[in-house]
Amino acid sequence: MHDVRSTVPKGEAFEAEAGLPRTHYLNATHGTAAWLLTKDHKRIGLLYLFAISFFFFLGGLFAMFVRLELLTPEGDLLTSEMYNTSFSMHGIIMVFFFLVPSVPAVFGNFFLPIMIGAKDVAFPKINLLSWYIAMIAGFMMLTTLLMGGVDTGWTFYPPYSTTGSSSNVVLAALSIFVMGFSSILTGLNFIVTVHTMRAPGMTWGRLPLFVWAQYATSLIMVLGTPVLAITLGLVFAERVFHFGIFDPKLGGDPILFQHLFWFYSHPAVYIMVLPGMGVISELVAAFSRKQVFGYSFVAASSLAIALVGFLVWGHHLFTSGQSAYAALVFSFLSFIVAIPSAIKVFNWTATLYRGSISLASPMLYALGFIGLFTIGGLTGLFLAALGLDLHMQDTYFVIAHFHYIMVGGTLLAYLGALHYWWPKITGRLYTEAWAKVAAITVFVGFNLTFFPQFIVGYLGMPRRYHTYVPEFQVLNVLSTAGASILAVGFILPACYLVYSLFRGGVASRNPWGAYGLEWETTSPPPTSNFLVTPIVTRPAYAYTHADVVSPYAGSTQGERDTGTEETQRV
Amino acid sequence: MSAHIVPVRVYLIIFGALLVLTVVTVAAAGVELGWLNTPVALGIAVSKATLVVLFFMHVKYSTRLVKLTAFAGFFWLAIMITLTLSDYLTRDILAAGK
Ligand code: HEM
Numbered sequence A: 001m002h003d004v005r006s007t008v009p010k011g012e013a014f015e016a017e018a019g020l021p022r023t024h025y026l027n028a029t030h031g032t033a034a035w036l037l038t039k040d041h042k043r044i045g046l047l048y049l050f051a052i053s054f055f056f057f058l059g060g061l062f063a064m065f066v067r068l069e070l071l072t073p074e075g076d077l078l079t080s081e082m083y084n085t086s087f088s089m090h091g092i093i094m095v096f097f098f099l100v101p102s103v104p105a106v107f108g109n110f111f112l113p114i115m116i117g118a119k120d121v122a123f124p125k126i127n128l129l130s131w132y133i134a135m136i137a138g139f140m141m142l143t144t145l146l147m148g149g150v151d152t153g154w155t156f157y158p159p160y161s162t163t164g165s166s167s168n169v170v171l172a173a174l175s176i177f178v179m180g181f182s183s184i185l186t187g188l189n190f191i192v193t194v195h196t197m198r199a200p201g202m203t204w205g206r207l208p209l210f211v212w213a214q215y216a217t218s219l220i221m222v223l224g225t226p227v228l229a230i231t232l233g234l235v236f237a238e239r240v241f242h243f244g245i246f247d248p249k250l251g252g253d254p255i256l257f258q259h260l261f262w263f264y265s266h267p268a269v270y271i272m273v274l275p276g277m278g279v280i281s282e283l284v285a286a287f288s289r290k291q292v293f294g295y296s297f298v299a300a301s302s303l304a305i306a307l308v309g310f311l312v313w314g315h316h317l318f319t320s321g322q323s324a325y326a327a328l329v330f331s332f333l334s335f336i337v338a339i340p341s342a343i344k345v346f347n348w349t350a351t352l353y354r355g356s357i358s359l360a361s362p363m364l365y366a367l368g369f370i371g372l373f374t375i376g377g378l379t380g381l382f383l384a385a386l387g388l389d390l391h392m393q394d395t396y397f398v399i400a401h402f403h404y405i406m407v408g409g410t411l412l413a414y415l416g417a418l419h420y421w422w423p424k425i426t427g428r429l430y431t432e433a434w435a436k437v438a439a440i441t442v443f444v445g446f447n448l449t450f451f452p453q454f455i456v457g458y459l460g461m462p463r464r465y466h467t468y469v470p471e472f473q474v475l476n477v478l479s480t481a482g483a484s485i486l487a488v489g490f491i492l493p494a495c496y497l498v499y500s501l502f503r504g505g506v507a508s509r510n511p512w513g514a515y516g517l518e519w520e521t522t523s524p525p526p527t528s529n530f531l532v533t534p535i536v537t538r539p540a541y542a543y544t545h546a547d548v549v550s551p552y553a554g555s556t557q558g559e560r561d562t563g564t565e566e567t568q569r570v
Numbered sequence B: 001m002s003a004h005i006v007p008v009r010v011y012l013i014i015f016g017a018l019l020v021l022t023v024v025t026v027a028a029a030g031v032e033l034g035w036l037n038t039p040v041a042l043g044i045a046v047s048k049a050t051l052v053v054l055f056f057m058h059v060k061y062s063t064r065l066v067k068l069t070a071f072a073g074f075f076w077l078a079i080m081i082t083l084t085l086s087d088y089l090t091r092d093i094l095a096a097g098k
């Protein structure tokens, strides 16, 4: 496995500056207070990185409990109550404290302003506030955990959540309520930033596709999250004040909860996957050395997903007493929403075609994403078919479906982004060979964990029970074995990335020879991102020229302005 | 963001209109309109909200982007209500056909 970073193209001629820049955003100021009160979007991105890495490992711990329990058909490791708590805490932590913030709050915060040539986001203080709100929510969730957790599943369905469960529903719901505001503030910040902070020449048609994806995601966050807050507020009101809203005994309707919850939570699955799709567009272009095929279609499909994603939530209610006519409409609309996702997959594939592909570690994650997301999306269509869903609803088939998207898709994109941008964030190079081993380990472990779940679900194994019939044991053992491999695949990067901070080689400005404003500034960037405001004269991913000359005029350091015919100062 | 100065007179007129509409709400509540009861009450409420949004919240004097933003909020609310009603309004049809 050779290191592609040493064979980057000619543009590297001016990457000769040795060593890290003397001052950059990491060492500009020192001390805990300088970090905890920072308004620098890059530092805030790192604060999020630490926080959600913690939650990722915590959520992973509960997944291990679940998988270990399911090693045998009998319930021998956990009581059924403990099992319920385990899968609930796993789902809640992974969805609300890892996947929703993951790519936007870490890489969106860090790179969105840089990629549009801005000095920061539009509202730096609100950005910091969003992190504090997330931390308050995080502490509330940890308190919930210490008090014994919650056992309703991540979906909080009433009447169990409002009148049945004796676990800490109120605190957990409040925690997610609070977390929602962090998400709204991030979304708001990104929308305003993209509208008002673009560098001269950075037109909408030149925005990197990562930015388009963040923008579309932000729209969903701002438009959808308030409904989640209202819904959990109503659960609170029914549980504490016994208002009859969802519980039939009190005169309510439990299906109303499902409508409200999924009005947010289906779009939220796109909050979780769209930013990942944006990452994949960057990676595919960078490692095929090509303009993304059909740029405007890929950009528009993000907006289409943001809109149509709001029209399909009823596919979660096919078996729960919703009107058959509504089910028909939602089924039809669910088939429509697959189109913009398919556009992306086909366009990435077309980008690869005749590209100059290098299989660097971030690209391995990107290729994994494309394959696994496709499987996840297609099985979504199985589930959107009314007849088939009657059989598969609440089985392991559904579990496999959404893990193919959330883990096979979003998590791989997250890891791809982490590897792609790590040299920029830290100024250090990790060991590429180890990174490739980790990427392959994750891919193998992932498939071994979740592919058997499609089969066992199709055969009828229901989700959320801690025992099952002995016939299903072989498939479950495979799945648990896969989960162990997957765990290794996550621990590996934690090791070699941390190692790289101390012993890694020093990264150049543009170690991948990639095209984009973030590669025009130093690694790590200065606090203001650029020393001179960049002036953009070319579309995104103009790779034919990128490997010859610096792609942007008005480059970040005056003396680096190569002054060729492609560069001009305004 | 240009701060548009709205004459006090406009605020007073809108305030008056809101008061009138409030009286209409109370009066309408006393009249039996059959199935129209709810639509009429909601109609009055919506017109009041529109006045507040347009004048008191200055959307009428704002940029097209702000108008679009305000519109999007209501449009999404409409999506939520319409598709939810697609369930509630048709739930009994099949059962009734039996
Ligand atoms: C693109 C990202 C997607 C993500 C992240 C995602 C995620 C999820 C999640 C979390 C669930 C399970 C919810 C639960 O009951 O706990 C689910 C179920 C479902 N998904 Fe997806 N999904 C995605 C795409 C799709 C697509 C494209 C379709 C179809 C067009 C689809 C159709 C369904 C259906 C019908 C169910 C309900 C299955 C059932 O409970 O019977 N999904 N998905």
Ligand SMILES: [Cu+2]
Binding pocket: A265, A266, A269, A312, A313, A315, A316
């Ligand atoms: Cu869905």
